[in-house]
Amino acid sequence: MAAADIAIEVEGLSKSYLIGHQAAHRAESFREMVTRSARAAARTALSVARGRQLVAGDEVEEFWALRDVSFEVRRGEVIGVIGRNGAGKSTLLKILSRITEPTRGRAVIRGRVASLLEVGTGFHHELSGRENIYLNGAILGMTRGEIDAKFDEIVAFAEVGQFLDTPVKRYSSGMYVRLAFAVAAHLEPEILIVDEVLAVGDVAFQRKCLGKMQDVAQRGRTVLFVSHNLPSVVDLTSRALLLERGRVAMAGESRAVVSHFLAASHDRLEGGDLSGYRRPHRDAGWVDIERVLVGGGPLGVAVVQPGEGVAIDVDLRIHRPVSDGIVVINLLNENLDVVTTLMSTDDRCLFSAGVGLQHIRCEVGPLPLAPGEYLLNVATAQLGGRLSWDALNTLPGFRMGGESTAEWLRWPQRPGSTWLRNALWSADASTKAAGAVHQASKVL
């Protein structure tokens, strides 16, 4: 194959960062504290003298965000990049966008590149919509002539016509995002590099953007895009790349790669690896959330149809006897706005338990939610907030299926969140696996 037919050629690309750690234990004596501070000061002085970066912490470690990544993208091909958070997707895009340099390896890019790592980069809140179109366009690499030619199209796409001369700080967040995406959507590079930018805006607008992406792909442009929205990866791309801890775990036909990734996520979450989602919490070591199942299956897989409910199972590992325990679940939309909060106290469900496994099930009734992906925050604590035991944030939840009517989508979602009171909570002290048949037994 002639080199000219390959738009992106990546060979052995690696990227390392220096990260610092705090020592595992606190300094126990004055002497230890002094020697530690002295060592840190000496390291800082040495770094400054050599003109190197400063790293906070007691120990410095080299972290490889990307290791030996190689692949090729042919001209006109649309390729998806998927993987967990921290798998190196963003680092890869940053290198290909020339924002940062690889530590090792090389990449060759043939053609005019536009990269879209964020929607609305460089938007200035004091400037008007009109001014921001020119500013953002220039930042994304459009010439003034190109922006002039597309200006009306951009304004029409963003649906902000009458607010064109209002400073964007007065825009609603929806308008802001629409305007920002509209500029980006009218880029016409030979190679387009896109990070997770479709996860913004309301559902109707997301559809419109997906449509626009499809247009771009069909016009023979090369597109490399990162997404957590797996269905859209399957829809839009022919090939996909799965990254895992900085390496290419799989490359091939999108559908196969996505299902491999789903199966792997299934295994991983089954295996109880929720550590990536854990948030710092005050009273660690009492109760850990060991497993969360949605609809009896792994996280991020269930599809809930309109009019249907869903069961959320939470397995808690209790390390010290506890009393008056509660579980709180937030449902978040893709913008990470809390849509609703489910509290076990709403159904007067509290658990008191000794060391062992505690299983909590929450059966939510029909969900009045718009189609889209929903995430979960799951936390467990003592009633009244005296002890906060464990908290997991932004777990993949479920996909809400169904088509909304066009009429419904025309209207923005009402501010605030929904209060769902049709949930049924139950606690079960058995150590049986969640999802198995069990008797609901109310504690109170």
Place this chain on the structure above:
Amino acid sequence: MTETTLAKPVQEVVLEAGRADRHYWLDLWRYRELFQVLAWRDVTIRYKQTVIGVAWAVLQPLLQTLIMTLVFSRLAKLPSDGGSPYALMALAGILPWTFFATALANASNSLVSNNNLVSKVYFPRLIVPTAAIVASMVDFAIGLIILGGFMAWFRFAPDWRIVFLPAFALMAFLAVLGPSLWITSVNVRYRDFRYVIPFIVQFGLYVSPVGYSASVVPQKWRLLYSLNPMVAVIDGFRWCVLGGHATIYWPGFGLGLAVIAAALWLGVRQFRKLEKTFADLI
């Protein structure tokens, strides 16, 4: 590698560690529109949501001239250049100095304050501090109009030397560019430098002939004094504006030019060296 099947030659970029970018200066030219837009943005937002807006650019040099004239002429009884009006001489020094001070402060913080751009989009980073300096030139241009007003008020006609004013404006631009590039690139790594700038500006006000004429500096110190590149810039300014009343100390002027060139070389070199790590450290 350069063979193509398309009619248009395909732009090819190779990304590798430590690769010196051959097209760097060409790229800078290619991104000239972004440069204009960033400078325009900095100018536009400067006086947004202020009550008197651009009047600030008028008020500041006027008040400074008033204070300088009171303190140095009335209290300290210092002479002006060749008997020219003291206020006029002071303003001709204040304008380039204020430009230097604001441009240095804006440009030195420019990379850190534009971190959202630096970490999300590629463009030659040199654009950011340079655009910040160009934006500071707008206040300077307004100052020149005031200067014109002053000259009319004192019925002071400039001579042929005034045509060299743009050359000295360019010199002021280059004088601030070198140190700014150096500081802004190091500032990305060690944020200590943002605390150094107010100090440099305050200190510099005393060791530059802003409120007084450089001719009051004793002859034996004159060459040492000229190590400060702003001495040459301000002297040059007065030479242009005050016509035959001000003289230039040529050995010092040459030294000033050499310092400016050296600072520029060091600044660009440091900036280019650190540029590739900006996105990782910012």
